Amino acid sequence: xxxxxxxxxxxxxxxxxxxxxxxxxxxxxxxxxxxxxxxxxxxxxxxxxxxxxxxxxxxxxxxxxxxxxxxxxxxxxxxxxxxxxxxxxxxxxxxxxxxxxxxxxxxxxxxxxxxxxxxxxxxxxxxxxxxxxxxxxxxxxxxxxxxxxxxxxxxxxxxxxxxxxxxxxxxxxxxxxxxxxxxxxxxxxxxxxxxxxxxxxxxxxxxxxxxxxxxxxxxxxxxxxxxxxxxx
Amino acid sequence: xxxxxxxxxxxxxxxxxxxxxxxxxxxxxxxxxxxxxxxxxxxxxxxxxxxxxxxxxxxxxxxxxxxxxxxxxxxxxxxxxxxxxxxxxxxxxxxxxxxxxxxxxxxxxxxxxxxxxxxxxxxxxxxxxxxxxxxxxxxxxxxxxxxxxxxxxxxxxxxxxxxxxxxxxxxxxxxxxxxxxxxxxxxxxxxxxxxxxxxxxxxxxxxxxxxxxxxxxxxx
Amino acid sequence: xxxxxxxxxxxxxxxxxxxxxxxxxxxxxxxxxxxxxxxxxxxxxxxxxxxxxxxxxxxxxxxxxxxxxxxxxxxxxxxxxxxxxxxxxxxxxxxxxxxxxxxxxxxxxxxxxxxxxxxxxxxxxxxxxxxxxxxxxxxxxxxxxxxxxxxxxxxxxxxxxxxxxxxxxxxxxxxxxxxxxxxxxxxxxxxxxxxxxxxxxxxxxxxxxxxxxxxxxxxxxxxxxxxxxxxxxxxxxxxxxxxxxxxxxxxxxx
Ligand SMILES: Nc1ncnc2c1ncn2[C@@H]1O[C@H](COP(=O)(O)OP(=O)(O)OP(=O)(O)O)[C@@H](O)[C@H]1O
Ligand SMILES: [Mg+2]
Numbered sequence: 121x122x123x124x125x126x127x128x129x130x131x132x133x134x135x136x137x138x139x140x141x142x143x144x145x146x147x148x149x150x151x152x153x154x155x156x157x158x159x160x161x162x163x164x165x166x167x168x169x170x171x172x173x174x175x176x177x178x179x180x181x182x183x184x185x186x187x188x189x190x191x192x193x194x195x196x197x198x199x200x201x202x203x204x205x206x207x208x209x210x211x212x213x214x215x216x217x218x219x220x221x222x223x224x225x226x227x228x229x230x231x232x233x234x235x236x237x238x239x240x241x242x243x244x245x246x247x248x249x250x251x252x253x254x255x256x257x258x259x260x261x262x263x264x265x266x267x268x269x270x271x272x273x274x275x276x277x278x279x280x281x282x283x284x285x286x287x288x289x290x291x292x293x294x295x296x297x298x299x300x301x302x303x304x305x306x307x308x309x310x311x312x313x314x315x316x317x318x319x320x321x322x323x324x325x326x327x328x329x330x331x332x333x334x335x336x337x338x339x340x341x342x343x344x345x346x347x348x349x350x351x352x
Numbered sequence: 353x354x355x356x357x358x359x360x361x362x363x364x365x366x367x368x369x370x371x372x373x374x375x376x377x378x379x380x381x382x383x384x385x386x387x388x389x390x391x392x393x394x395x396x397x398x399x400x401x402x403x404x405x406x407x408x409x410x411x412x413x414x415x416x417x418x419x420x421x422x423x424x425x426x427x428x429x430x431x432x433x434x435x436x437x438x439x440x441x442x443x444x445x446x447x448x449x450x451x452x453x454x455x456x457x458x459x460x461x462x463x464x465x466x467x468x469x470x471x472x473x474x475x476x477x478x479x480x481x482x483x484x485x486x487x488x489x490x491x492x493x494x495x496x497x498x499x500x501x502x503x504x505x506x507x508x509x510x511x512x513x514x515x516x517x518x519x520x521x522x523x524x525x526x527x528x529x530x531x532x533x534x535x536x537x538x539x540x541x542x543x544x545x546x547x548x549x550x551x552x553x554x555x556x557x558x559x560x561x562x563x564x565x566x567x568x569x570x571x572x
Numbered sequence: 573x574x575x576x577x578x579x580x581x582x583x584x585x586x587x588x589x590x591x592x593x594x595x596x597x598x599x600x601x602x603x604x605x606x607x608x609x610x611x612x613x614x615x616x617x618x619x620x621x622x623x624x625x626x627x628x629x630x631x632x633x634x635x636x637x638x639x640x641x642x643x644x645x646x647x648x649x650x651x652x653x654x655x656x657x658x659x660x661x662x663x664x665x666x667x668x669x670x671x672x673x674x675x676x677x678x679x680x681x682x683x684x685x686x687x688x689x690x691x692x693x694x695x696x697x698x699x700x701x702x703x704x705x706x707x708x709x710x711x712x713x714x715x716x717x718x719x720x721x722x723x724x725x726x727x728x729x730x731x732x733x734x735x736x737x738x739x740x741x742x743x744x745x746x747x748x749x750x751x752x753x754x755x756x757x758x759x760x761x762x763x764x765x766x767x768x769x770x771x772x773x774x775x776x777x778x779x780x781x782x783x784x785x786x787x788x789x790x791x792x793x794x795x796x797x798x799x800x801x802x803x804x805x806x807x808x809x810x811x812x813x814x815x816x817x818x819x820x821x822x823x824x825x826x
Contacts, residue, residue, distance in 0.1 A: 131676060131678070131680075153554050156558050160564065160565045161561060163565045163568075164417075164564050164565050167572055168412050168413055170572075171412075189391050193391070194383065194387055199418075202421055203421065206422075206425025206553040206557065207550055207554055207557075209425075210429050210550060211550050218663070219662075219663075222660055223656045224660050224661070224662055226617075226660065229622060230622065230652055230654045231674055232647075232652075233677060234646075269565070287394065325433075325546070326437065329549065330430050333429065341375070341376050341383070342375075345379045345383050345386070348386045348387050352387060
């Protein structure tokens, strides 16, 4: 009745399925929050820059330029990833922590599944695939939020749009994407590490997920600075 | 009783968050300085403007908003999972049976502690952000210390500090209430605690940025 | 067959296993009994390598598991099924997906073959109609049965069950015992079961190992238990008045 089993190596399909599940988890779950946050970040930045620069000799069309570049270089990647550290990072840590405490990881090990490869690798991989598009969306929505807020503040739309097209440097997009990949990697690895090695009970899962948020946030801003120094 | 619990909360919200708030603020200040210098390098903007920009960005926006978003991730998720754990292990029910008013004992004390400590953390963040900008420009030889300092004194508007404090209190209130709400009303088991703490983070981040915009609109 | 030679395990200063040797034969249900905290779970985890013993050797059909490389261990583990004390179901997966998981991971069967096997196993543990429920939505006893279905789905050569019928009603408990005995005989499995349940001990314990404070205090078959003069074992087994009365009856006859 039972065919020759246990001959095939662990099926690659299962790894892919887990990766897709994680991509869905990270991406779809975070789209709304990233969208809303980026929109308002752009809006706030516009209002505040307009205020900060009023009275100085910047021409008003520069607002569009400043918003565009701030979103691309700094706000879209860094702010989004700080938010993702809070959401996705704590999620990964508590998911793995729960699996550790309830012996699901041991169950995988006993089956002969390489639990690190099966649980951690798809999370890192999924983060690397999904986070950069989220950041790109974030940049666009931020600029759009800035535009609406600027118009609301009394700056002509054509002025803002002129600024948006002013002196566009594609290299800034490269900086943004580098940041996106680095941050995604940091958040996923730090959070998985914290969750995977949980010991104790339910309270320790909470602690691990707090540590995941704290350490990944710190690393994100640290690498933000390093990338800024190296690339600009 | 209430006072002791508030002190305990102030310790866990305030003191234990100092390191992360400090590190994040230092680097945010540094990044703001480095990137602003890069962004305006093609314009005839005087170098000392960097000090001015870092100071104002930190006070108006970065210190209150980024600090509170980080705290939503750390403190907010912590409050939610602490209360959630108490809920599912029936500790809250046990307190109720003893006749303790759990919402004021558990939630009220957290709210008070948040309202007291978080604005202080924001002031700390603003100061350290400015220091971070200073270190970054001096370390990367962008300009001498004196020039940066000159920018720091330029066009200082005390009103901005007031705005920072208003943001601080509003965000602290949002963060504590949202987190406590999600934690207090957990149903189920360990997984639901995790979900509650994620919801706490997500909802407070969204509300913080929303009110950030509203405050900027009204006050500016 | 699994041979255990002088296994010792301590956590820091706390000595949990103090040198245990025994043999678990194939085609037999081997029971490990002992009070709560006597080290049953730790012992079982040492056997499958989830915990590293500090001393001693474990031989799977003559092969020394303790000295194997990771890769060799993995090939042994593919022949192991294990039910955890807390079931350890994957809570992101439904009942069906949990049982399907080892098949997806390690076989290249068609979907139909896999589903047939899954449903066959779920039927054997008397669990029909819960296929699409998540672990959070079923009772503890149901989780145990899903755990058992998952541990036997690949037809293991070695089967470890940590308290398979704690939390089950007597009827289902009996059903699980029968199931474990049946498949043990049918496929000549080396089955090792941790239990507190005296019904199981009497019903299926062809070999019983009694652990006490980290030592193997007694071993034998369920038939020997009633005759045994071992004081600790007697205290453990005859903790209930019903069994005490039974024991009196035996003594009177004897
Ligand atoms: N990781 C660990 N670190 C320290 N001590 C441990 C650890 N795991 C188990 N112990 C200790 O080893 C002893 C035996 O535990 P074990 O879980 O094996 O008991 P058990 O016989 O399975 O009990 P039960 O019937 O309640 O499941 C206990 O005193 C426990 O505190
Ligand atoms: Mg046990």
